[in-house]
Amino acid sequence: MNSGNKIEFSPNLPRPNLPHHVTMATNSSFSYCGIHGGFTPIWRNNGLSQCFYDTIISGILVLLLLPLFYQINKMRKSGVAVESKYKPRSMMYKLQVLCMLLLFIEVPVSFGVTWGVVDHVTSGMAILTLVARSGAVLAGCWLLHLERNMMLLALGKKGHSGIMIFLWGYLLSTEVLRTTSWNSEEWWFQQQTPQQQILFGFWVGRLVCSSLLFTIGFWSPGVPKLNYWLHLSEDDRDVENGSEHLNRPRGEFSGLGSHGDRSTWSGLKEKAVLLWPYMWPSGNFFLQVRVMMCVVILVAGRVVNPYVPIYYKNIVNGLTTNQPWSYVWVQVCAYVGLKFLQGSGMSGGLLNGLRSYLWIRVQQYTNRLVQVRLFSHLHSLSLRWHLSRKTGEVLRSIDRGTISINNLLSYIVFNIIPTICDIMIAIVYFITAFNAWFGLIVFICLALYLVATIIITEWRTKFRRDMNTKDNKAKQRAIDSLLNFETVKYYNAEDHEVRTFDEAIKDYQESEYLTNTSLVFLNLSQNTIINAGLFVGSMLCARYVLDDKFQIGDFVLFGTYIVQLYTPLGFFGTYYRMIQTSFIDMENMFDLFKEGEEISDEEDSIVLQLKTGKVEFDNVCFSYTPEKQILKNISFTVNPGETYALVGSSGSGKSTIIRLLFRFYDIQSGVIRLDNVDISTVTQQSLRACIGVVPQDTVLFNDNIMNNIRYGRISARDEEVEEAAQASDIHHRILAMPDKYETMVGERGLKLSGGEKQRVAIARTLLKAPDIVLLDEATSALDTTTERNIQASLSRVCAGRTSIVVAHRLSTIVNADCILVVNEGEIIERGSHDELLDIGGIYNEMWQQQLTETSDAKENGKTK
The missing domain is CATH 3.40.50.300 (P-loop containing nucleotide triphosphate hydrolases)
Structure with a gap:
């Protein structure tokens, strides 16, 4: 009889006395458990009964088919098809599909190999496994396809359904739990035959695929993530009920609240693309060497960490077994040296200190690059965006976004990745050096810890977003009040401003209270899980020491290693929260980066070389919004050295003409030319270098x-x-x-x-x-005496240059070569001052009215 429960008989030998269930399995070519013995005992030969384990696993998979098909039916009946242009393209989604297909193909292939190559006989358990796994994986593939192509409008969380995540988590946990039978001869972990190695390879494939599915599933790549409602097409929107368009109008800066309750991991690919230039200092060899040295130090730290408790164990065992001094002092020196490299907790070690020193320059590079690029991007945005921005909110977004990028890189590269590596190394070490039970305890504890951290952190994300939004509002209110302090003084509104700011702070503190309260709950949950794992593992290890299976040093090793592992793990929740916080803080900054340039140079734009300074408007039409036309077929030509004046009532479009010539906006139709060159074909920098502006309101x-x-x-x-x-x-x-x-x-x-x-x-x-001078009501806000004094200076500015003057007081433009009277976006009169007076039209009325106002003002002055 071979080891384990696989039994063979020789025809020349008498059959031994076997348990009834084993006898039934060997006497029949087909049984429920087959050659794997019976359903019980559950634990035998250092492992679980394979028949029992696969039966329980398959039974639960059959039960999972009910919620899977319920979700599928719900998606088919209530889901709305998503247009292909709104389906995100993602390589990670394709990897998910590939893993699901591999899991589905593996089931019949594994069944066939087991039947035809390994066992040479099938069983009821194998058939149940075939049906249950095939059905569950096939239903998962179907649901994955529906989640990609359909959307439930009533679904609050956009992404994979809960049953899909549970299915992937269950498939992963079933493969991990098999490692509890690592030392069992009934399974195929320790078998060396080619047939058993094939089954071991199938297990590795299932473990890898299910791990990828479960990990990637939290980010739900490839699944449409529409913020509030399904955006179908322009014609399908509920215009009658006032549904807003999903895309914000260009130039409208959204606050943090616009991100709703979606996960901060959504759009991870786009965020990674924006972050990559700051993670790797391309073009700077000095900094690249520093980054590589930091990576080497991280690897060295992962090697050092397991050996610290190992040498501590050797010291304890050496002292308890009276080892010679030559052995003990070597172990002590090695332990102290490794501890010096490792440090205490999260700081103090030589490796951490050296890595922190090398990273300073890289962090400074990142900080400078982010701020400079964002500052340059903001200056490239259109006047429309700058007119609608909120300065306080933008500044807060830049500050928090810059800090969050540095924090994010530090947490991911130097905390999250090393901690995950330490966890994997610890699980493998406990399984190989102790037994699978210790690896299972560590794995279950860490899995529960990570799941609880992710779920609770995702839940409290909305509190953090709301707190940031109210923080922005409070700071914006304070900045507006300080910038307009004169107005506050004029209207004696200091108390009102203080009350308003106090209300904003109270509102912020309400959200801050919820954020901090949920943080306390998260910390308590994490601490409970960690100490529960430490308690179970310590009890089991102590029992093995009393049974003489372990030495005292092994108990010390377990306690030391597990505490050493839990120290960074205790900060893992903090890292995850800080990464979440960093992503949230970066969202506004990413919104700023996503703001498109409304006015941009074409690739074939030329540099304007102005020679004469001729200005020409040819049938120019323009509107800020489609509902209201501002300029209608404006046409005029200013020859070199001439001065043209624009007059008209407020809102008639005079200042808009100036802005269009400076190309703050692009026109809808017509052409604006300088020296017979269309200004839309030249670079903005060369265009604006030729033009000088004296604005109405000068800001220094x-x-x-x-x-x-x-x-x-x-x-x-x-x-x-x-x-x-x-x-x-x-x-x-x-x-x-x-x-x-x-x-x-x-x-x-x-x-x-x-x-x-x-x-x-x-x-x-x-x-x-400049060759061209634009005066936009440069003296309208001044008194008459000051205006006359400045007119002489303006005359010197315009002397010999092409000039366009927007005038409020007609007395300042009587010497203009041509005066254009603009009314409701159209030029209704044109000519010199005398010619327009002779016509007796709108200009004449404006002139007479200003003369009357001037006379009244003089009479009032004499009376006083």
Whole structure:
């Protein structure tokens, strides 16, 4: 009789007295358990009964068919088909499909090999396994296909259904639990025959496939992730009920709340693509060497960790068995040396310290690169986006996003990956050095820990998002109040602002309370699972020591190693939470990166070489929104050196013409030309280099006057800056200030008067020396006396240059070569000042009205 329960008889030998169930299995060519003995005893020969185990596993799979088919039927009846353009393309999804197909093919192949090659006889248990596994895997393939192509509108969580995740988790756990019979001769783990090695290979394949399915399943790649409702097509949307379009309008910055309750792992591929340039410092060999050295140190740390408790065990065993001093001191030196490399807890070791030192420059590179790229991207966005942005929210998003990228790289590379490696090494070591029970205890404890961490963290994600949203609102409110402090003072609204800010803080703290409370619950759950595993393992190890199966050093080894393993594992939940937090904090920053450039240069754009400065509008039509047309067939030509003026009521489109010439927006139809060149075919930088603007509301940087004027041409010398100031008639006023050109102008230039700010703007434009000058109501906010003084400076700016002036006071443009009267987006009158007065139209009415207002103002002044 062979070892284990596989029994063969020689015809020349008498049959031994066997248990009834084994006799039945050998006397018949077909039985329920076949050659694997009986259903009981459950534990024999250092392992589980294979007949018992496969029967229980298959029975549960048959029960799982009910919820699987229920979900399939629900998807078929209530699901709505998703258009192919909304199905995410993912290699991970294809890997999922491949694993499911391999699991399905493996079932009949394994059944055939077992029947025809290994056992040469089938059994009821094998047939039950064939039917149960085939049915469950086939139903899983069907459900996976439906989840890819259909969506339940009422489903709150977008991704794989709970039964699908449970199926994959169950398939994985069944293969892992087989390792409890690692030392059993009834199974095929320890068998060396080719036939048994084939079965072992099938087990390895099932383990790998089920592990991939379960791991990837949490991110649900390939499954449509629509935020709130299924986006079918433009014609299928419920316009009547006011359903919003899924895609935000260009230029509308969304807050954190727009991400809803979806998992922060969604869109992982897109996030990884954005993160990769910051993870690997391409083009910097010095930093690349540092990264590789950090990786080598991580590998060295994984090698060192198992040997620390092993040498500690050797010391204890050496002392308890009276080993010679030559043996003990070597073990002590090795232990102390390894402990010096490892450190205590999460810090203090030579390896961790060296890795942290090498990573400093890499982290600084990442920090700088993220901020510079995002800053450059924000400056590339259109005027439409900047007009609709919330400055406080954007700044908070940049700050949190930058910090979160550094944290994310550190947590994943130096905490999560090493911890997972340590866990795998520990499981393998306990199975090989102790027995499968210890490996099973560690695996179950870690599996429960990770599952609880993931589930609870995903649940509390919405609290963190809500807290970030309210934090943004509170900070935005504070920044708005401080920026508009003059208005607050004017209306004596300090108490109102304080109350509003206090309410915003209270609202934020409500969400903060929920976030911190859920964190306490998570920590308590993790601590309970960890200590339960430590208790069970310690009890089992202590029992083996009392039974003389283990030495005292083995108990010390288990306790030391498990505590050493649980130390980083105790932080694993923190790492996962921090990664979740980092992803949440990055979402706003990713939204900023995703903001498209509304105005961008074409690949074949040319550099504009302006020679004469001719400006031409040819049937230009433009609208900010489709509902309202702003400009309608605007046509005019400004010859080199001429001055054209635009007048009309507010909202008629005058300033829009200026913005279109500067190409802040692209027109819907028509052409704008400079020197007979379409401005849409030239680079924006070369176009704007030829144009100088004196805006209506001049905003200065919080810097000194010298640098504010120099902003017109960054490379200008101090002498050139002073010449521009003299030309704009502000030089003498600057010299009268205590700090002269070093005088700080304050936030937005508030320390200067309106006339002084306008003269600084004029000096900027003079320093730039553009070929075309645009004056956008540059003196409308000034008093009459200041306006007259500045007009002389403006005349010097426009002398010999092509100029377009948007005027509020008609007296400032009486000498213009041509005046265009704009009304509701159309040019209704054009001509010189005298010609328009002779016509007696709209311009004449505006002129007479301003004359009357001026006379009334003079009379009122005399009366006073």
